[in-house]
Amino acid sequence: MDKMEGSFAVEDMQNVQINIGAVVKEVEEWDQPMGPFPYPSIATLRDWDFKIMNRYKVFYSPICDRCTLCTYGPCDLTGNKRGACGIDQAAQQGRIVLIAVLMGCTAHAAHGRHLYHWCLDKFGDLPFKMGDEILVDAPLVRTIAGIKPKTLKDFGPVLNYVEEQVSQLLACTHTGQEGNYVDFESKALHAGMLDSLGKEVSDLIQIVAYDMPRGDEDAPLVECGMGTLDKNKAILITYGHNLAGSAEAMFYAEDNNLWDKVDIGGVCCTAIDNTRICEGIGHPDKEFNDKYRMVGTKAKIAGAIGWWRKMVRGDCMDCIMVDEQCVWTDAIVDAEKYKIPLIATNEKIMLGLPDRTNDPVDEIVDDLVNFRMPGVVVLDPVKAGEVGIKTAIAVKPKRAEIREADPFISEEEFKKYAESCTYCHSCQFVCPPHIKIGDVVRAAAEGNLEPLSSTYEICVGCRRCEQVCPQEIPILSLYAYANRDYIRNQKFKMRAGRGPIKDTEIRRVGAPLVLGTIPGVIAIIGCGNYPNGTKECYDIAREFVDRGFIVTTTGCMAMDMSLYTDAEGKTIWEQFPGGFDGRNICNIGSCVANAHIHGAGIKVATIFAGRNERANYDDIADYILSKVGACGVAWGAYSQKAASIATGFNRLGVPAVVQPHSVMYRRAFLGRTDKKEDWEIIDARDGSRVYCEPAPEHMLYVAESVEECMLMMAKLCFRPSDNNSGRMIKLTHYCDISMKYFGCMPPDWPIYVRHASDLPLKWKEDMLKELESKYGWEIDWKRKAILSGPIRKSDVSFDPTNIERKIRVKK
Ligand code: SF4
Numbered sequence: 015m016d017k018m019e020g021s022f023a024v025e026d027m028q029n030v031q032i033n034i035g036a037v038v039k040e041v042e043e044w045d046q047p048m049g050p051f052p053y054p055s056i057a058t059l060r061d062w063d064f065k066i067m068n069r070y071k072v073f074y075s076p077i078c079d080r081c082t083l084c085t086y087g088p089c090d091l092t093g094n095k096r097g098a099c100g101i102d103q104a105a106q107q108g109r110i111v112l113i114a115v116l117m118g119c120t121a122h123a124a125h126g127r128h129l130y131h132w133c134l135d136k137f138g139d140l141p142f143k144m145g146d147e148i149l150v151d152a153p154l155v156r157t158i159a160g161i162k163p164k165t166l167k168d169f170g171p172v173l174n175y176v177e178e179q180v181s182q183l184l185a186c187t188h189t190g191q192e193g194n195y196v197d198f199e200s201k202a203l204h205a206g207m208l209d210s211l212g213k214e215v216s217d218l219i220q221i222v223a224y225d226m227p228r229g230d231e232d233a234p235l236v237e238c239g240m241g242t243l244d245k246n247k248a249i250l251i252t253y254g255h256n257l258a259g260s261a262e263a264m265f266y267a268e269d270n271n272l273w274d275k276v277d278i279g280g281v282c283c284t285a286i287d288n289t290r291i292c293e294g295i296g297h298p299d300k301e302f303n304d305k306y307r308m309v310g311t312k313a314k315i316a317g318a319i320g321w322w323r324k325m326v327r328g329d330c331m332d333c334i335m336v337d338e339q340c341v342w343t344d345a346i347v348d349a350e351k352y353k354i355p356l357i358a359t360n361e362k363i364m365l366g367l368p369d370r371t372n373d374p375v376d377e378i379v380d381d382l383v384n385f386r387m388p389g390v391v392v393l394d395p396v397k398a399g400e401v402g403i404k405t406a407i408a409v410k411p412k413r414a415e416i417r418e419a420d421p422f423i424s425e426e427e428f429k430k431y432a433e434s435c436t437y438c439h440s441c442q443f444v445c446p447p448h449i450k451i452g453d454v455v456r457a458a459a460e461g462n463l464e465p466l467s468s469t470y471e472i473c474v475g476c477r478r479c480e481q482v483c484p485q486e487i488p489i490l491s492l493y494a495y496a497n498r499d500y501i502r503n504q505k506f507k508m509r510a511g512r513g514p515i516k517d518t519e520i521r522r523v524g525a526p527l528v529l530g531t532i533p534g535v536i537a538i539i540g541c542g543n544y545p546n547g548t549k550e551c552y553d554i555a556r557e558f559v560d561r562g563f564i565v566t567t568t569g570c571m572a573m574d575m576s577l578y579t580d581a582e583g584k585t586i587w588e589q590f591p592g593g594f595d596g597r598n599i600c601n602i603g604s605c606v607a608n609a610h611i612h613g614a615g616i617k618v619a620t621i622f623a624g625r626n627e628r629a630n631y632d633d634i635a636d637y638i639l640s641k642v643g644a645c646g647v648a649w650g651a652y653s654q655k656a657a658s659i660a661t662g663f664n665r666l667g668v669p670a671v672v673q674p675h676s677v678m679y680r681r682a683f684l685g686r687t688d689k690k691e692d693w694e695i696i697d698a699r700d701g702s703r704v705y706c707e708p709a710p711e712h713m714l715y716v717a718e719s720v721e722e723c724m725l726m727m728a729k730l731c732f733r734p735s736d737n738n739s740g741r742m743i744k745l746t747h748y749c750d751i752s753m754k755y756f757g758c759m760p761p762d763w764p765i766y767v768r769h770a771s772d773l774p775l776k777w778k779e780d781m782l783k784e785l786e787s788k789y790g791w792e793i794d795w796k797r798k799a800i801l802s803g804p805i806r807k808s809d810v811s812f813d814p815t816n817i818e819r820k821i822r823v824k825k
C-alpha cells in the first residue's frame with residue numbers, strides 16, 4: 015500500500031480500520047544493548063551445538079534397527095545400510111531423539127499456552143511482578159527472546175515463538191528432510207532450549223496469576239502421603255500438571271466451607287501446584303487475595319506418579335479430576351471398575367468420554383453419582399471444580415454401599431490368589447525394577463507378607479506383571495492388602511514449591527560457586543521409573559545436601575524424597591533450610607518450575623559475573639559450562655518431558671546423569687578423555703588455547719546404579735575455573751563418595767590435580783606419593799609442591815571460554 019503523508023484528524027476518517035501491531039516497548043527499560051541472537055531460529059545457535067558435540071560425542075543405543083515411519087518401509091538400517099529415503103541409522107536415531115524431545119517440549123509449552131488463555135480470561139492482564147528480591151525476573155525469556163515482560167500478555171509473543179519453532183522442527187522429521195545426525199541433535203538441543211523457555215513461561219504465568227511463592231525459602235510445609243487423605247471425608251484426587259480445574263475445586267471448597275467434608279489430594283505436579291496457591295507476595299486483586307490467602311496449605315499431596323495405581327488399589331479416592339500430562343490412560347478403566355467417577359478437564363485428555371461442558375452442574379453430578387457413566391469431560395475449569403467437589407461428596411456414601419467400589423481384596427481372596435501362583439516367573443521378566451515377584455507371591459502363600467512389604471516402594475506400579483500373569487493374579491492388589499497399615503500411615507511433610515531463586519541469593523553464592531568453594535548445584539528431577547525404589551531420591555538428596563552442595567529439586571522427585579525421615583522423624587525438608595545455598599535444599603516447584611534452575615545458572619552469569627543476558631544465549635551457556643559447577647540428575651526419568659528437560663539443561667552447559675532405563679532414550683553425550691584435542695579451551699584474556707582437564711567430562715551420562723550416579727554427579731561438578739580451594743573441596747567429595755560406595759579412590763583423580771593445593775588435606779601425603787611413584791610426577795618433598803606432571807598449571811586468572819568472540823586481546 016502506498017504511504018500517505020501529511021497529518022490526519024481521527025474525526026475526518028470514516029470506515030477506516032486501524033491495525034496496530036505489537037507496540038515495541040521502550041528501549042530504555044534495558045541497561046544493555048540487544049544481544050546477537052534474539053528469538054534464535056533452528057540454525058542460529060548451531061555453532062554452539064556443534065561445539066558441545068565436538069567435545070561430547072553423540073553415542074546412540076538404538077532400540078530398533080528398522081524404520082517404519084513411511085510406506086517405503088519397513089527399512090533395515092543395520093550396518094551401513096540406508097533406508098529407501100537415504101537415511102542412515104545414526105540420522106534415524108537422531109530423528110527419533112528429536113521427536114521425543116519435541117513431545118516433551120510441546121507438553122510444557124502447550125501447558126503454558128492453556129494457562130496463558132485461562133489466566134487472562136480469569137484474572138485479566140495482570141502486571142508481571144516477581145517482588146523486590148527478583149529483578150532479573152524471567153531469565154530464560156530475557157536470554158532467548160531478549161525482552162522483559164511487564165504483564166502476562168507479554169508472554170504471548172514468547173509462546174508464539176516457541177510454537178513456530180516447534181512447527182519448524184517437527185517438519186524436519188518428515189521423510190526427505192534432515193539427513194545428518196549431528197544436525198538432528200542440534201535441532202534436539204534447540205527443542206530442549208525451547209522446552210526450558212515454555213516451562214518458564216508456564217510457571218511465571220501461574221506464579222503471578224495464582225500468587226505462588228516467589229523465591230520463598232520458608233514456603234509452608236504441606237502434608238504429603240496417602241495416609242494424609244482423611245477417610246472420614248470425601249476424597250477428590252486431582253491428577254496431572256495443570257492446576258486450572260483443581261484450583262477451582264479448591265476455591266469452591268473454600269467458598270462453600272466444605273473442607274470438613276472433602277479432602278483434595280493432588281497426584282503428580284498438580285499436587286505441587288495446588289499447595290503453592292495464594293502463598294506469595296499478595297494477589298493484585300484484593301478480593302481474591304483476601305478470600306483465598308494460604309488456601310494452598312489446605313490441599314494435600316497424595317503422591318507422585320509412581321504411586322498412582324497403588325493409590326487406586328489402596329482405596330484413596332472417591333472422585334478423580336484429570337488434567338494433562340503423565341496421566342495413565344487406563345485411569346478411566348480403574349475408575350469404571352472401582353466406581354470412582356472421573357472428570358476430564360483438559361482437551362489433551364478426553365478418554366472417549368462425553369463432553370458435558372455445557373450441561374448444568376447438577377445434571378452432570380447426578381449422572382456421575384448414579385454411575386450412569388464412568389466419567390465426563392468438563393472443559394470449563396470453574397464448572398469442573400464444582401462438579402468434582404459435589405460428585406466426591408455425593409458419591410462417597412454410595413461407594414461405601416457397593417462392594418466393587420472397595421479395591422481392597424479380602425483375606426480369603428488374598429490367600430486364593432497367592433496360592434494360585436504357579437511360579438512361572440513370567441512377571442519377573444517384565445518387571446522394570448526386577449522384583450522377584452514369583453518368590454514374593456510364594457512367600458505370601460506361605461503366610462509371610464514381609465517380601466510384599468519390603469518391595470512395595472520398589473514397585474513402580476506399572477502393572478506389567480498383572481498383564482502377563484497367566485493366573486490373572488492382581489499383584490498390585492496383593493501389595494495393597496499386605497501394606498494396608500503402611501497406606502493408612504503414609505504421612506509426611508513436604509515444603510511447598512518456593513519458585514525462582516532470588517537475586518539476593520545469587521549474590522550470596524555467586525563467587526563460592528564459580529570458585530568452587532560451594533562444590534556445586536545439584537538439580538534432582540525425574541519421574542517414578544526408579545531402578546530400585548523411591549528411597550534413592552532421598553539418598554541422593556541427603557548425600558549432597560549433607561556435603562554442602564546446593565540441592566534443588568522439583569516434581570515427583572521432591573514428593574518421593576519426602577517419604578523418608580531421619581532418626582528424629584524429620585523429613586529432608588525439616589532437616590535442612592530451603593534457601594539456594596550450600597547445605598540447603600530447595601523444592602523449586604512442579605515440572606515447569608525446573609526452568610528456574612536454568613534461571614539460577616543464567617543469574618550467576620548476569621548478577622555475579624555481569625554478563626549481558628539479553629538475547630545472548632551461547633555466551634551465557636558458555637559461562638555456565640566453563641564456570642558454574644552444576645549437574646542435573648533425572649533419576650526415575652521415564653517421560654519425553656524428562657528427555658526435553660535434560661536436553662535443555664545440556665544446551666545451557668549443564669551436564670545430566672540419568673537412570674539405567676534411560677538407555678531407552680537412545681542417546682548419550684559422552685566426553686573422550688583420550689582425545690586431547692577435545693579438551694582445548696580458549697583463554698579469553700589472550701585467545702590462547704589451553705589443554706584442560708575434562709571438566710565436566712560428560713554432558714549426558716547413563717549411570718548403572720545410584721552409587722555410580724552419585725559419584726558421577728560429584729565428578730561432573732568440576733569446572734576449569736575452580737580455584738585451588740574449590741578444586742580441593744570438589745576432589746574431596748569425589749574421592750570420598752568413591753571410597754564410601756566403592757571402597758577405593760576413583761582411578762582418574764590425578765587428572766583433576768593442577769597444584770598441590772588442589773589435593774584433599776586428608777589424603778594429601780598419600781596422593782603426592784602415588785603421583786610420584788605411579789604416575790611419574792616430580793614432587794618437591796621439602797615444599798610438598800608439584801614440579802611437573804599435571805595437565806595444566808593452576809592459574810587463578812584463567813578465563814575459560816569456548817567462544818571466539820569472547821577473546822579480549824588476541825595474542
Ligand atoms: S522414512 Fe525412510 S527409512 Fe523410514 S520407512 Fe520411510 S524410507 Fe524407510
Ligand code: SF4
Nearest residue numbers: 445473474476477479
Ligand atoms: S507393577 Fe510393580 S511388581 Fe508389577 S511389574 Fe510393575 S514394578 Fe514390577
Ligand code: SF4
Nearest residue numbers: 435438439441452483
Ligand atoms: S506370572 Fe503370575 S503365576 Fe507366574 S509367577 Fe508371576 S504371579 Fe505367579
